[in-house]
Amino acid sequence: MTDSAAGPFSTVPGAPRSDDPALLAFLAADLAALDYTVDGVARLLGGEAHQALGRDQVVPAQLALQGCSEPLATVVRLWLLAEPVAASALADALPATGTEALAWLGLVEPVDGTSPALLRAAVDLRPYGWPAETPGGADTDLWVASDLGAHQRPGVLRHDHVLGIGQASLTLAQATIRKGVGRALDLGTGCGIQLFHLLHHAGSVVATDISVRALAFTRFNLVLNAAALGLAPDDLDPANRDARVSLRLGSLLEPVAGEAFDLVVSNPPFVITPRHRGEDAGDQFTYRDGGLPGDAIVETLVRGLPAVLAPGGIAQMLGNWEVVDGPDAGARAPWTARPAEWVADGVQAWFIQREQLSPGAYAETWLQDASQGRDRKAYADSYADYLLDFASRNVSGVGFGYILLRRPEEPRDRDAAGDMEPFGTSARFEEILHPLEQPVGPHLAAALDREAWLDARGSILGEHLVVAGDVTEERHQKPGAEHPGVILLRQGAGLRRTNLLSTELAGFVSASDGELAVGQLIGALAALLERPDAAFAEGLHSDVRNLVRDGFLLPAG
Structure with a gap:
């Protein structure tokens, strides 16, 4: 990342500029020295005010900062609460950068348009981070620039508004499967949230958007966080064929037609909006x-x-x-x-x-x-x-x-036997309205692994199964009844599904301790329930496969 390799999105009107990597390195150092991080802001504001700020409610944070003159409070007032701050206080808070450079970068502007004594935010610049996503990895602390929201600057948003860290982007980040891949695509990158995560487990990433302003914000965020994201000086150089990041302007799949990727993530502009x-x-x-x-x-x-x-x-x-x-x-x-x-x-x-x-x-x-x-x-x-x-x-x-x-x-x-179809040869649909364990990505990955395990075997009659550690059973019956009327199997983790069990399936789960093979257990239940017909065995085999697919039962060992 040098001035000569600045690229087409480094100086876009109405967006922060990223054509001076050295200056952005000074800004990153200033922000780190202030502890302008997710945890640092939470400590400054207190838990309740910090949580309210995450819901775009600024009043608790304003009250928490009353009378506080810490340098960190100045930066929080400026970029998170969008309050005017004295230029002198901001210069003290960010000494290596300085207020003139902040204005040149497009991060602040004079309140009245002329006097530099009182400054206000031109963009939202907030800390973002996540805990280590791989064993032995380090926590990641970043700063993300986007347009100010309506709760910060009242009025209808500009139509090329660049959204910041929204709930949808966090939802997708938590759902993404984080396995190492060669090439990844972030389609509709916005301010770059998904891209930042991808850089931690993808060899190279292409990020596209239909908005030139969005790509300008993304590039600024990449340069500002180059050290934390592990980007080398030429990783944003459009002339470098081995660059880890490629930013491309265009609609949908047009910018990557004819290419292939191991992982694609997209938080597209999916809102159904009438003309x-x-x-x-x-x-x-x-x-x-x-x-x-x-x-x-x-x-x-x-x-x-x-x-x-x-x-x-x-x-x-x-x-x-x-x-x-x-x-x-x-x-x-x-x-x-x-x-x-x-x-x-x-x-x-x-x-x-x-x-x-x-x-x-x-x-x-x-x-x-x-x-x-x-x-x-x-x-x-x-x-x-x-x-x-x-x-x-x-x-x-x-x-x-x-x-x-x-x-x-x-x-x-396609397999003619529906219960034997591998996952996804026809689409699978589920409605899950209750809260999921987050991040859910590892559980989606585990589900794909189980599907591959089932697909490779077809019949699992010779396999040994155990009940997953998070699974519990509930039995409901009317007072005085000899047998339960309802038997439920519940997951405490992952997708937290609930499965209604038949009597024979409940018996199979109860006996699944890894000692006997699936076929042996089915045979024992058929004898116990006096059901020697093939339909019973085939139906129970199919139900057991479904419990493995959904993670209630797992291969032993």
């Missing part, structure tokens, strides 16, 4: 609106992403999908109907719906997100546009959740 009356493309919020009707952008990616996956490669993304009712009154369609249409043959797919909203609730969520509730008439018109748009397609709800796609190592034929 308002009299609106053109320049009026849309690029960070959330894909510019396509309905859920078409998510459909486009689900259909197109397998083309850029290497054999065995995985794509993980977040998305919305419409629940479209049939033409007959009262004909409610399942939420799986539209996503099921998008998955190509030979592609492994897993959809997990985490939430479903009515059209009205969905409209309210995203109108509030863009601070469009301040003008009553504009809000009412926009709300009506949402409802009319959904009604035009017979939409009764909008789902949100995880999407995982995988290109198999080699093509496989």
